[in-house]
Amino acid sequence: MRRRTLLSSLTALTAAALVLTGCGAKAKDDPSPAGGAWSYTAGDGKTYTADKTPKRIIAHAYAAKALMEFGIKPVGIYADGKVGADVGLKGVDFTGVTILGEEWGKIDAEKAVTLAPDLIVADWWPVEKVYSGQEEGVEDSAKKLAELADVVGPAQGDSIVGVIEGYAKLAESLGADPSVIAAARGKFEEAKTRFQAATAAKPNLTALAIGPYDNTYAIAVPKYAPELLDFQKWGLKVIDPQKPDPEFPYWESLSFENADKYQPDVLLFDDRNHPGNQEKLAAQPIAKSIKAYAAGAMTTWPAYWLHTYSDYTAQLDRLTAFIQGADENIGD
Amino acid sequence: MVATAEKAPPGTTAVKRIGLGGGLLIALGAVAVLAFLSIALGSRSVTLQTVLDAFFDPTATSPDLTVIRDMRVPRTLLAIVVGTALGLGGTLLQGVARNPLADPGIMGINSGAALAIVGGIMLIGVQSAAGYVWFAFAGAGIATVLVYGLAATGRDGATPVKLALAGAAVTAVFGSVTSAIVLSNVDALNEMRFWQVGALSGRFMPVFWQLAPFLVIASLIALFAGRPLNTLALGDDVARALGQPVALTRTVLFALIAVLCGAATAAAGPIAFLGLMVPHLARFICGPDYRWILPYSALLGPVLLLACDIAGRVVVAPGELQVGVVIGVVGAPVFIALARFRRLVQL
Structure with a gap:
């Protein structure tokens, strides 16, 4: 999540320089059991094997949520921020799970040793070629975690579905019940169908994904937001901003004086800082010149945190209802 | 140095007075020109006709006019009152503390305001500039009183050295408490991140009307502080020998400083360098007589603040740089250049 937050972009500039080339997942997709009892081909393209199925797992909090949905509970997690304050971790029951860190770049490696992990699970970032928690700029102790066990996980890419399916496959290799996975997938597919029906009924509806903060009107670039790419694929016209920031192309930053540059039919606020970011916009006199804002046509979008079918299903259903009530003649 | 001015022949003094008076008019003109530019220029390009419409055609409405009337005008007015207040506040502070490095940052004013703001966010949950103005104001006032109170205890009263030490101590204490809160409270951190740099954007008419009365009245009184x-x-x-009630004068001046710097900091955040630089610039132009330094400071403050704010809007369009950042970048080299003229830094 950290890498996608504009707010932390200043400190992550060095890492961000690497983010310019695109987001294609390149993980090889050929599980070839190499003799061991357990084998998994991770997002980094390597196939990992073990004599017996790993049981003691330490996972990045989002990965943990993804695995837990399929019935695999880790022994320890590390998060990018306070677990209770993260919209992406809402409703997850971490009782009995040791929390090894609640700040980006900080993982308590000493405590991790005492958990005796046999597998570490996190998202693989194909552009930076690194797993969550091992990025450039994390503390040395966080890097030590990777020495305790193999780090594996599916690759981030251009669709949330790809990430979730990656976790499904991993969970299955770790002993998850395939019928649980199939049930979650089935519900999601239904929600997706409803979403597509809603957008098909409003073919001209345009949306702008924004994260206003301080004195900046930040517009999300769908190319680097897999859920927005999904929405585009499923028929919602999420506007691609014209000039993404050169050094941090996840966003286009405008001053509030220029906040009426795009006139969508609906506004989607980054839900990680909502309602604070909406209040920031409300305080700006220019807000009334953004037609969608003036018309009250706004909601939130699940920004950069989706990792489970149940979350995605709930979010799609919420957005479907919103789209059904939306007016496609507000913007330009 | 004061003596030189008084020893000068009457003729020279008259000529000098006319020159300095003319200089003041030029500075006033510069404020007017920059104020106009501040309304006409920005990260959004607006035609001159639209600018005129904004003032002479009250019925017209458009996004351009919203930007001009509701965003640029309050920002420009704030720049003027805040610039004046910081210029005058810095001058009074340097004069009363007899310390060429005195500015609101050193006297604990910024740290007091910052602590009050994070306290307000944490305890009551205020989240807008208009909401935490009073907290910042009160915090700045409390810090000033505390610094002055600490310095004034003891036999010699508030001597320059004791003022500087008390200021440093209060700043350190407030700063660490602020850090402790900010590190554990995300809301406070987000607000502080923006506030701490100093900005004129994002604060609109309500903030101006809240603070303008304090800033204007205190500025007017401060202009008459030249003789003391x-x-x-x-x-x-010497001052005592000349019949001045030193302690009383200091107390009154400090009250003025608390209002000027406190309200300015509440309105725009801790704008670094301005309060430090402006008095030196003024002294460079008109010498050591505070009766001239004060009006010059009152005009040079807004000139600098407006110029930096305009620059911040133009250089990175369509984004914006906060004025606090621009002042730091522009101010530091200018101040170093000024400081090279050793004569200026002496009071």
């Missing part, structure tokens, strides 16, 4: 400051500049003993 001149006397104080001779040192406490």
Whole structure:
């Protein structure tokens, strides 16, 4: 999540320089059991094997949520921020799970040793070629975690579905019940169908994904937001901003004086800082010149945190209802 | 140095007075020109006709006019009152503390305001500039009173050295408490991140109307502080010998400083360098007589603040740089250049 937050972009500039080339997942997709009892081909393209199925797992909090949905509970997690304050971790029951860190770049490696992990699970970032928690700029102790066990996980890419399916496959290799996975997938597919029906009924509806903060009107670039790419694929016209920031192309930053540059039919606020970011916009006199804002046509979008079918299903259903009530003649 | 001015032949003094008076008019003109530019220029390009419409056609409405009337005008007015207040506040502070490095940052004013803001966010949950203005104001006032109170205890009263030490101590204490809160409270961190740099954007008419009365009245009173400051500049003993009630004068001046810097900091955040630089610039132009330094400071403050704010809007369009950042970048080299003229830094 950290890498996608504009707010932390200043400190992550060095890492961000690497983010310019695109987001294609390149993980090889050929599980070839190499003799061991357990084998998994991770997002980094390597196939990992073990004599017996790993049981003691330490996972990045989002990965943990993804695995837990399929019935695999880790022994320890590390998060990018306070677990209770993260919209992406809402409703997850971490009782009995040791929390090894609640700040980006900080993982308590000493405590991790005492958990005796046999597998570490996190998202693989194909552009930076690194797993969550091992990025450039994390503390040395966080890097030590990777020495305790193999780090594996599916690759981030251009669709949330790809990430979730990656976790499904991993969970299955770790002993998850395939019928649980199939049930979650089935519900999601239904929600997706409803979403597509809603957008098909409003073919001209345009949306702008924004994260206003301080004195900046930040517009999300769908190319680097897999859920927005999904929405585009499923028929919602999420506007691609014209000039993404050169050094941090996840966003286009405008001053509030220029906040009426795009006139969508609906506004989607980054839900990680909502309602604070909406209040920031409300305080700006220019807000009334953004037609969608003036018309009250706004909601939130699940920004950069989706990792489970149940979350995605709930979010799609919420957005479907919103789209059904939306007016496609507000913007330009 | 004061003596030189008084020893000068009457003729020269008259000529000098006319020159300095003319200089003041030029500075006033510069404020007017920059104020116009501040309304006409920005990260959004607006035609001159639209700018005129904004003022002479009250019925017209458009996004351009919203930007001009509701965003640029309050920002420009704030720049003027805040610039004046910080210019005058810095001058009074340097004069009363007899310390060429005195500015609101050193006297604990910024740290007091910052602590009050994070306290307000944490305890009551205020989240807008208009909401935490009073907290910042109160915090700045409390810090000033505390610094002055600490410095004034003891036999010699508030001597320059004791003022500087008390300021440093209060700043350190407030700063660490602020850090402790900010590190554990995300809301406070987000607000502080923006506030701490100093900005004129994002604060609109309500903030201006809340603080303008304090800033304007205190500025007007401060303009008449030239004579007592001149006397104080001779040192406490001489000032006493000349019949000035030193302690009372200091107390009154400090109250003025608390209002000026406190309200300015509440309105725009801790704008670094301005309060430090402006008095030196003024002294560079008109010499050591505070009766001239004060009006010059009152005009040079807004000139600098407006110029930096405009620059911040133009250089990175369509984004914006906060004025606090621009002042730091522009101010530091200018101040170093000024400081090279050693004569200026002496009071």
